[in-house]
Amino acid sequence: MTAQAAQQNTTLAFDHVVAEIAVALQPFKKGEVAITATTDIAQDLNMDSLAVMDLLMELEDKFDVSIPLNMVPEIATVGQLAQTVIESKRGA
Amino acid sequence: MGLMDRFKAQRELHAAVKTCGADPFGVKMDQILSATEALIEGRPTILCGSNNYLGFTFDADCIEAAKQTLDECGTGTTGSRIANGSYHDHKALEQDLADFYGKQHCMVFTTGYQANLGAISTLAGPNDFLIIDADSHASIYDACKLGSATVIRFKHNDPADLDRRLGRLANEPGNKIVVVEGIYSMLGDHAPLKEFVAVSKKHNAYILVDEAHSMGVMGATGQGVVEHDGVLDQVDFITGTFSKSMGAIGGFLVSNMEDFDLLRVACRPYMFTASLPPATVASVRKSLAKLRANPGLMAKLWANVDTLYDGVEAAGFSVGKQKGPVVAVHINDPALAARAWHALLQNGVYVNLALPPATPSGTALLRCSVSAAHSTEQLQHVVAILARIGRELGILGTPAHAVAAE
Numbered sequence: 436m437t438a439q440a441a442q443q444n445t446t447l448a449f450d451h452v453v454a455e456i457a458v459a460l461q462p463f464k465k466g467e468v469a470i471t472a473t474t475d476i477a478q479d480l481n482m483d484s485l486a487v488m489d490l491l492m493e494l495e496d497k498f499d500v501s502i503p504l505n506m507v508p509e510i511a512t513v514g515q516l517a518q519t520v521i522e523s524k525r526g527a
Numbered sequence: 528m529g530l531m532d533r534f535k536a537q538r539e540l541h542a543a544v545k546t547c548g549a550d551p552f553g554v555k556m557d558q559i560l561s562a563t564e565a566l567i568e569g570r571p572t573i574l575c576g577s578n579n580y581l582g583f584t585f586d587a588d589c590i591e592a593a594k595q596t597l598d599e600c601g602t603g604t605t606g607s608r609i610a611n612g613s614y615h616d617h618k619a620l621e622q623d624l625a626d627f628y629g630k631q632h633c634m635v636f637t638t639g640y641q642a643n644l645g646a647i648s649t650l651a652g653p654n655d656f657l658i659i660d661a662d663s664h665a666s667i668y669d670a671c672k673l674g675s676a677t678v679i680r681f682k683h684n685d686p687a688d689l690d691r692r693l694g695r696l697a698n699e700p701g702n703k704i705v706v707v708e709g710i711y712s713m714l715g716d717h718a719p720l721k722e723f724v725a726v727s728k729k730h731n732a733y734i735l736v737d738e739a740h741s742m743g744v745m746g747a748t749g750q751g752v753v754e755h756d757g758v759l760d761q762v763d764f765i766t767g768t769f770s771k772s773m774g775a776i777g778g779f780l781v782s783n784m785e786d787f788d789l790l791r792v793a794c795r796p797y798m799f800t801a802s803l804p805p806a807t808v809a810s811v812r813k814s815l816a817k818l819r820a821n822p823g824l825m826a827k828l829w830a831n832v833d834t835l836y837d838g839v840e841a842a843g844f845s846v847g848k849q850k851g852p853v854v855a856v857h858i859n860d861p862a863l864a865a866r867a868w869h870a871l872l873q874n875g876v877y878v879n880l881a882l883p884p885a886t887p888s889g890t891a892l893l894r895c896s897v898s899a900a901h902s903t904e905q906l907q908h909v910v911a912i913l914a915r916i917g918r919e920l921g922i923l924g925t926p927a928h929a930v931a932a933e
């Protein structure tokens with residue numbers, strides 16, 4: 436196994452997490468605009484706080500991590516959410 | 528941006544709801560006639576949306592106890608118990624509740640909201656974890672915000688999901704407190720407490736149960752779901768309210784926790800608000816005494832539950848899965864639900880209208896609640912009116928709604 440592959444085993448790649456989040460966000464997608472790291476979860480996707488909390492729960496299961504509700508105020512974009520998931524995985 | 532501009536969504540939602548012909552969030556009761564009837568817009572109206580499960584708001588003995596204490600002790604305490612001291616009945620009520628639950632300690636709060644706010648925010652410290660049911664009451668969510676613990680949410684009434692989420696925290700050194708409710712206020716379903724207790728013990732977590740809607744309703748003596756499921760002795764904390772089956776206002780926390788009384792000088796929603804007025808405390812002591820002397824009161828409640836729940840279900844409505852005094856009628860379309868709510872009111876039946884996103888089901892709800900004080904005739908009348916309106920509005924028995932509901 437290369438060093439890089441070993442690295443990828445324990446840390447999640449940012450782009451991969453963003454792509455997974457985009458899949459989970461399909462029901463909230465507005466028109467044909469793609470969901471990217473800069474998509475604003477509340478403003479662009481119109482998600483209310485309950486929908487955001489449900490999304491966190493889904494991502495906790497998808498990535499087998501704990502994402503505390505305390506993080507919600509700090510997460511505005513898909514990229515920030517991906518970063519939160521990655522850090523939770525590292526901490527786990 | 529103006530101060531109120533942030534509430535655009537609420538403004539729009541409220542305006543949309545009012546197009547049903549009335550304001551569901553601003554109903555004016557001109558006169559209260561009894562525990563089950565009020566005059567609204569000049570019409571005698573059956574109250575089928577209160578939480579007056581045992582009908583104690585107009586119990587003659589409770590009223591007498593409150594009146595007598597009003598004369599003896601005055602209208603209010605004008606301060607918190609920490610600053611202004613405890614009246615005899617504050618202490619006596621705490622003793623009554625500790626006895627009722629067979630726990631060593633009790634603290635009484637000014638509302639059930641504050642009991643949750645105080646207990647949950649104070650018990651869990653900055654290095655601890657609160658693991659809460661996804662459908663928790665606002666008071667539990669607000670307690671999490673007031674406190675400093677890390678908060679994790681698990682799927683509603685799902686012990687396997689709780690197990691998984693606690694498992695992910697296995698290497699975290701902090702204390703864990705699981706928070707669930709007995710009966711849930713919107714859909715009327717109740718927690719599988721046996722399973723929740725087992726999962727909590729497995730992970731060395733404490734468990735707190737809010738019996739707001741289940742005290743005086745479930746269990747042989749009315750302790751709630753803790754009694755119904757036989758886990759009273761394994762539950763670490765119980766909170767509850769006097770605003771529902773006790774027919775007054777106030778809240779409580781009971782526990783066997785060592786050093787419990789430290790909470791009285793650490794818990795801000797206890798320390799920095801005025802204590803309950805003595806007349807209220809006296810009426811609650813009387814309600815509790817009456818429940819303890821006559822748990823048969825609950826049999827009348829459950830007979831009434833049969834009348835309403837079975838009647839509404841037989842009429843063809845989609846109702847909450849577990850039978851209980853909260854009967855939630857699901858209506859997919861919020862605008863249709865609001866029209867049905869208004870038509871009920873115009874026909875002398877008051878129920879609660881609950882709309883998404885505030886409902887756990889994602890659908891609108893006509894939330895009905897049953898009291899032991901309802902007569903069978905009143906509840907049969909409610910079922911008949913509901914069924915008629917359901918047919919008139921096409922909620923029942925027409926393909927049109929089945930299509931609209933997709």
Ligand SMILES: Cc1ncc(COP(=O)(O)O)c(C=O)c1O
Pocket residue numbers: 638639640641643664666708712737739740768769770776777778
């Ligand atoms: C589950 C639950 N807990 C707590 C409360 C708060 O009770 P209170 O009305 O005494 O503030 C309520 C009622 O609104 C409730 O439904």
